[in-house]
Amino acid sequence: MMLLRNFILVMGFAILMILSSCTYDNVEELYPSPPSCDTTDLTYSKDIGPIIDASCAGCHSGSAPSGNISLANYNDVVISAQNGSLLGTIRHENGWSPMPKNGNKLDDCSIKKIETWVESGTPNN
Numbered sequence: 322m323m324l325l326r327n328f329i330l331v332m333g334f335a336i337l338m339i340l341s342s343c344t345y346d347n348v349e350e351l352y353p354s355p356p357s358c359d360t361t362d363l364t365y366s367k368d369i370g371p372i373i374d375a376s377c378a379g380c381h382s383g384s385a386p387s388g389n390i391s392l393a394n395y396n397d398v399v400i401s402a403q404n405g406s407l408l409g410t411i412r413h414e415n416g417w418s419p420m421p422k423n424g425n426k427l428d429d430c431s432i433k434k435i436e437t438w439v440e441s442g443t444p445n446n
C-alpha cells in the first residue's frame with residue numbers, strides 16, 4: 322500500500338515536470354525577442370536598390386517621374402542621397418514631402434539600412 326502511494330507520487334511529480342517544461346517552451350514562442358535589423362555588409366544591389374525599386378521607383382522612373390525626380394537607378398538615387406532629399410523624405414522630416422507619397426512610411430529597418438548606406442558614402446556595390 323505504501324509502495325503504491327509512493328509510486329503515484331513519483332509519477333505525478335514526473336508528469337508535472339514534463340508539463341511545466343512544455344509550458345516553458347510555449348512561453349518562449351509566445352514572446353519572441355524583437356527581430357533585429359542587420360545593417361552589416363549592406364550592398365546597393367542586394368539591399369538598397371530593392372527597397373527603392375519596391376517603394377519609390379513606381380512613381381520616380383520613366384519619362385515623366387513624379388516631382389521630376391528619378392530614382393530609377395544607382396546614379397539617380399545617389400543624387401537624392403547627396404542633396405539630403407532621400408533621407409529627409411523617408412524620415413518624414415520637416416521641410417520635405419513625406420515619402421512614399423500617400424503610402425505607409427518605410428519600416429524602421431529599411432530606413433536604418435538606407436541611412437547606413439548614405440553614411441558610408443553611397444557605395445555602388
Ligand code: HEC
Binds near residue numbers: 392417421422
Ligand atoms: C505614389 C507615388 C510616389 C511614390 C510611391 C513615391 N513618391 Fe516621391 N514624390 C511623388 C510626387 C508626386 C512628388 C512631388 C512632390 C509632392 O507632390 O510632394 C514626389 C517628390 C519626391 C521627392 C522630392 C521631395 C521634396 O520635398 O523635395 C523626393 C526626394 C522623393 N519624392 C523621394 C521618394 C522616395 C525616396 C520614395 C520611396 C521611399 C518615393 N519618393 C515614393 C510621388 C511618389
